[in-house]
Amino acid sequence: MADYVLAIDQGTTSTRAIVFDHSGLIVETGQIEHEQIFPKAGWVEHDANEIWRNTREVVGLALTRANLTFRDIVAVGITNQRETAVVWDRTTGQPVYNAIVWQDTRTQKIADDLGALGGGADRYKDKVGLPLATYFSGPKVKWILDNVDGAREKAERGDLLFGNTDAWVVWNMTGGADGGIHVTDPTNASRTMLMNLDTLSWNEEIAADMGIPMSMLPEIRSSSEVYGHGREGGMVPGVPIAGILGDQQAATFGQACFEVGNAKNTYGTGNFMLLNTGTEPILSKNGLLTTVGYKIGDQPTVYALEGSIAVSGSLVQWLRDNLGLISSAPEIEKLAATVEDNGGAYFVPAFSGLFAPYWRSDARGALVGLTRYVNKGHIARAVLEATAFQTREVLDAMNADSGVDLTELKVDGGMVANETLMQFQADILGVPVIRPKVAETTALGAAYAAGIAVGFWNGEQDVIDNWAEDKRWTPSMDDAERDRQYRLWKKAVTKTLDWVDEDVK
Ligand SMILES: Nc1ncnc2c1ncn2[C@@H]1O[C@H](COP(=O)(O)OP(=O)(O)O)[C@@H](O)[C@H]1O
Numbered sequence: 001m002a003d004y005v006l007a008i009d010q011g012t013t014s015t016r017a018i019v020f021d022h023s024g025l026i027v028e029t030g031q032i033e034h035e036q037i038f039p040k041a042g043w044v045e046h047d048a049n050e051i052w053r054n055t056r057e058v059v060g061l062a063l064t065r066a067n068l069t070f071r072d073i074v075a076v077g078i079t080n081q082r083e084t085a086v087v088w089d090r091t092t093g094q095p096v097y098n099a100i101v102w103q104d105t106r107t108q109k110i111a112d113d114l115g116a117l118g119g120g121a122d123r124y125k126d127k128v129g130l131p132l133a134t135y136f137s138g139p140k141v142k143w144i145l146d147n148v149d150g151a152r153e154k155a156e157r158g159d160l161l162f163g164n165t166d167a168w169v170v171w172n173m174t175g176g177a178d179g180g181i182h183v184t185d186p187t188n189a190s191r192t193m194l195m196n197l198d199t200l201s202w203n204e205e206i207a208a209d210m211g212i213p214m215s216m217l218p219e220i221r222s223s224s225e226v227y228g229h230g231r232e233g234g235m236v237p238g239v240p241i242a243g244i245l246g247d248q249q250a251a252t253f254g255q256a257c258f259e260v261g262n263a264k265n266t267y268g269t270g271n272f273m274l275l276n277t278g279t280e281p282i283l284s285k286n287g288l289l290t291t292v293g294y295k296i297g298d299q300p301t302v303y304a305l306e307g308s309i310a311v312s313g314s315l316v317q318w319l320r321d322n323l324g325l326i327s328s329a330p331e332i333e334k335l336a337a338t339v340e341d342n343g344g345a346y347f348v349p350a351f352s353g354l355f356a357p358y359w360r361s362d363a364r365g366a367l368v369g370l371t372r373y374v375n376k377g378h379i380a381r382a383v384l385e386a387t388a389f390q391t392r393e394v395l396d397a398m399n400a401d402s403g404v405d406l407t408e409l410k411v412d413g414g415m416v417a418n419e420t421l422m423q424f425q426a427d428i429l430g431v432p433v434i435r436p437k438v439a440e441t442t443a444l445g446a447a448y449a450a451g452i453a454v455g456f457w458n459g460e461q462d463v464i465d466n467w468a469e470d471k472r473w474t475p476s477m478d479d480a481e482r483d484r485q486y487r488l489w490k491k492a493v494t495k496t497l498d499w500v501d502e503d504v505k
């Protein structure tokens with residue numbers, strides 16, 4: 001009898017497969033990192049073939065380590081880095097270009113030109129909930145069609161398919177060029193700039209503005225239903241593929257944020273806070289995105305406000321890989337502990353411009369407040385604090401947009417292992433920060449979506465019952481100090497703006 005659910009988490013830095021049991025606990029994991037390709041300043045790509053190879057491998061690893069076979073798996077859920085655009089040939093199964101990653105800024109001109117058609121950055125906002133920015137998939141697809149030899153002709157003949165990495169993985173898992181299904185879910189579709197938020201259907205006018213043929217777009221299904229089955233001869237032959245959720249929405253689901261006003265913040269490569277706003281979309285006036293939270297089968301769509309921060313954990317990686325100040329990410333905590341405070345240094349990591357709440361593509365990173373007093377310990381602290389300050393800005397925007405005064409924040413993701421950061425986060429927010437026992441909430445959310453679709457779990461109540469608190473950090477900073485530090489952070493942000501112009505490459 002099949003007693004387990006398998007989740008595949010196709011993330012920005014790695015692909016993971018995790019086997020969960022009925023209590024929502026991790027049985028085994030397989031994980032492989034993939035190459036980050038930086039062909040030019042501001043460009044970030046992934047090899048979609050490598051991602052698919054790694055997907056197969058991590059599933060094999062997780063099953064072998066758990067001493068299980070595909071027969072023990074009741075359903076598979078997929079969760080993924082969102083916005084990252086893959087365009088591939090439906091006959092050969094080959095991508096026509098590397099996947100263009102969500103952090104990539106090459107589409108700035110495309111976004112500006114679309115805005116110039118009328119309406120500026122908010123041209124499509126009331127329909128899709130998003131400002132025109134380099135972050136989203138639609139303009140990335142346009143870039144590929146405009147720049148890859150022969151791509152536009154092929155696309156117009158109906159030979160090319162587009163998807164975020166969820167659609168790429170599902171298409172390959174269910175047969176690829178040999179009958180693979182081309183589907184996505186509303187959480188992923190809501191990150192393309194091409195989906196009407198109210199009807200969950202593709203917007204043909206926006207697709208036409210971007211020159212994207214409708215035949216390239218995947219079918220939008222719900223986040224929890226049986227889309228198809230694992231291909232014969234694959235890793236999970238005949239097993240239902242039954243859940244798709246963008247990774248941040250999956251974490252929101254896995255954290256049991258089912259009530260209006262529930263929020264979670266995930267600390268990974270970037271940081272993403274989502275607030276459940278119920279069954280009507282709320283348009284932000286404060287720099288947040290309106291997005292689909294989840295749609296379970298035929299049930300009403302649940303929407304969310306999202307504060308997306310492009311650089312948080314990746315700043316720690318940068319300290320490790322580009323500066324060599326630490327040799328592993330967790331080491332930053334030891335380095336930060338060599339000093340009492342940031343020594344006056346503030347690090348605004350606007351490496352991909354600034355996302356929420358600013359949406360300023362012309363910003364670039366800045367380390368300010370430097371004196372000869374500042375040493376590498378202070379810089380380590382400034383790196384950690386940058387994540388906490390950016391999160392505070394997002395929380396303020398959420399409070400302003402929704403009227404909800406968040407009294408606590410559920411957190412997850414790789415960085416929440418860092419106690420220094422979590423304490424500083426509680427201090428700067430002025431509300432408790434709570435980490436759950438299962439910190440892999442992204443994969444867990446996708447597992448729940450799949451398990452609910454096949455009746456392995458009954459629904460949201462099972463998710464709530466399985467959720468358990470691991471640790472909470474309560475604020476200990478006084479108000480005056482909190483205000484002083486936050487004011488300096490805001491001042492530091494102003495130093496990053498207006499950096500990119502025609503002369504700056
Ligand atoms: N102890 C730590 N302190 C600070 N940052 C950390 C720590 N452990 C991991 N990270 C950062 O967390 C990120 C990995 O988190 P993860 O949730 O796996 O990311 P993703 O899902 O985006 O690939 C990396 O960017 C890494 O630098």
Ligand SMILES: O=P(O)(O)OC[C@H](O)CO
Nearest residue numbers: 011012081082268269270
């Ligand atoms: O893969 P992650 O965890 O960095 O998440 C990426 C986000 O989905 C980008 O929007």
